[in-house]
Amino acid sequence: MTQTPETSAISTPTLPAQYTPADVESRRYEAWVSDGVFTADVASDKPPFTIVIPPPNVTGSLHMGHAFEHTLMDALVRRRRMQGYEALWLPGMDHAGIATQNLVERQLGTEGKSRHDLGREAFVERVWQWKAESGGAILGQMRRLGDSVDWSRERFTMDEGLSRAVQTMFKKLFDDGLIYRANRIINWCPRCLTALSDIEVVHSDDEGELVSIRYSDEIVVATTRAETMLGDTAVAVHPDDERYKHLIGTEVELPLTGRRIPVVADEHVDPAFGTGAVKVTPAHDPNDFEIGQRHDLPSITMMDERGVITVPGPFEGLDRFEARPAVVAALREQGRIVAEKRPYVHAVGHCSRCRTTVEPRLSLQWFVNTGPLAKAAGDAVRDGRVRIDPEDMSKRYFAWVDNMHDWCISRQLWWGHRIPVWYGPDGEVRCVGPDEEPPGEGWEQDTDVLDTWFSSGLWPFSTLGWPERTPDLARFYPTSVLVTGYDILFFWVARMMMFGLYAMDGKQPFDVIALHGMVRDEHGKKMSKSFGNVVDPLDWMDRFGADATRFTLARGANPGQDVPVSEEWCQGSRNFCNKLWNATRFALMNGAHVDGPLPTELSTTDRWILSRLEHVIDEADELFERFEFAKICDVLYHFAWDDVCDWYVELSKPVLAAGGPAAEATRRVLGHVLDQLLRLLHPVIPFVTDELWIALHGTGTVARAAWPQLDKALVDDAAEAEIEALQRVVTEIRRFRSDQGLRPAQRVAARLDGLGVVAPHEWLIRSLARLDDAGAEFAASATLSVAGGVRVGLDTRGAIDVAAERARLEKDRAAAEKEAAQCRAKLGNEAFVGKAPEHVVTKIKERLATAEADLARIGAALEALSA
């Protein structure tokens, strides 16, 4: 494949008849890497272009969502690289605290051990061992997809440098008073045994029960969590609720416990919900906690960290879900259950990692005060320093950052960045920076680790060397574009914005946030294991190739919209790659080349395709700037398939066969057009384009080739008009042939008149429409009249199918009549003529003229038919 194509027209084919991705992909990828194509040079004088990869989870493997996101990023980076930017796409992974710890604990479980058997240090060592052996499978899969990432700069959130960044950030926030420790109600996972942040909780509408319990003669409360009554410390009513006004300040006896609890008045009680009286369990409900704070109520923690009841008595030792029916049964026995609604559908929070029902739990945790950080994060978008694309998505962003709660960052895990705070023997608290010695004897370090998102929030600058002032950081920060899904706009993006602006003295972490949608199946359904509609990108890559997989994903990528994919579309993408392969194959077989400048003497066909190419370059550039990947693919697909393959190549065949200088010129133009087309497509389908580009050039790689430059001098309106006219004539003849049932191979004698501008191309028309010259015995059995005054007389050597011909003409006439009627109606409307812009009126007049000419032409043809 690397041999230089011969310039002779009789060169032998250099490519097999079908494109086989497996023969190309790994070979090409290895070549790119070993040639250092992806390695960014910090010392070059090119303008920088930086993207950091949204770090995939170290436990994960490549799913369609990754493949999609990576395809878009790769396309952006590859194009910028070709445009002469110093392009850096920085890869890496995050340590996924809960997921990874769960995974290794499960592994230990199969050996009959728990992490506690190993102890903290040995367990963490074991996790590292796991990572070394089987973590990061996704990195190899990214190579298969063709990701042009700079592997020399790969980072991991738990590596030394990033850990240093985490500690530095924590200390900085701590010293600025933006990190604090407090007893709060947090989301607790009784299975993972750790706190979760709000965003790690997923809500779903679940079937539960709503039980109304009589607390006294006058007070009935409704609850979905009857067991928590064991921890009630008050009943609350609205201060204006006439039903209960007289009870405020009194006490009731809490059933089953014998405890007496007060009735308090609180504005936040909704008098319309249930009976208007609510039970208050400050240690197990965030709203109740607030009520407890306002009324100085005690908090009774009535279950342990595993969700097991700890209140002494008959329920002690029961799991929360066993305790619920037990408590209800006990209350019923006392006649205290006045109503039960079952099933009762209500929103329930689940741990995003293990789906266990989250337990609101009162505990001592570390928090980030997000107030000032979130304000800055919002302002950076409001004042235009950071652009969200598509812009509509800004609304979602503001909705989140402008209402952000403080962020619980401590996790009761062992795998992660340990909180750098030490507690002294006399209750002292000291935050230790990265270059400070931990305090000595008698001090103990906090046992918790930080939320994984804390380290991910530093990603755009920690990966470049922060907190050191590295050359990379100076050169590649702020990053150019963040490509990510709208679903984590508030998860991750908002965190990076807060941290980036704060740590980098107000410099935003990225200039543009390009949001994409979710990958869905061909019916727009979310891919899920339980639904059985998950498609594995690795499977597609095996069967259709990485390029086909990428093209399918990019072709569906409308900004911010979800992307449906299906195997059929991937097949279509594979077909497209094969089409390119064969077009290049044809070109090489016919001596197309890329040597020397374009000839000055060019045929109309050559000038036409070059002109079309310029429009395509222009459009592609404009669409790339707007992240319109679907439209980029569409434009290039149609140019490649319709213009280049279906028309230019077909028009070239007779030229090449005729030989001479025109053939020479066409060989050069064909080589040029393919060269440019392959460059334009390379960002999206890197493998096949590189293989073909090398076949065309004999050397190098398209990955280092220059991005096509717009050359307005090549735009040629006259050539375009001529070829379009030619296409109309050819298509009209083909249509006639098809309607008449003439076989494609059957040549038909014809005489062409009134060709006008296309007269010089009559021989091309004859070639494409398979027409023979009119001989001495020529007698037209049918005459076609094509728009533009072209008349085609055809000798079909026999009776023509009059009915078919009439039907065709009637159809054309109906269309022309409709068109004419519409135009006349408009022009007859004084308001239209008076108010519509001049150019619109002119256009309608032209359309009417065309339609009337068509009617006359078709009418005459019909008349001739019946004669």
Place this chain on the structure above:
RNA sequence: GGGCGCGUAGCUCAGCGGUAGAGCACUCGCCUUACAAGCGAGAAGUCGCAGGUUCGAAACCUGCCGCGCCCA
């Protein structure tokens, strides 16, 4: 309950004030020496419904209906 988005050809989606488009699927005819993973031709839509704005609405406004997502 609050917010956001979407209803256009059989399917999936573009179009977002001036002649309704694409891919796939479909119909007909073809192994025409680059490609049957292909070639040529074709059929297919009162643009969810109802009002309004406008010379002109698939597009802008209002309401309704039906889906989806996020937040509480």
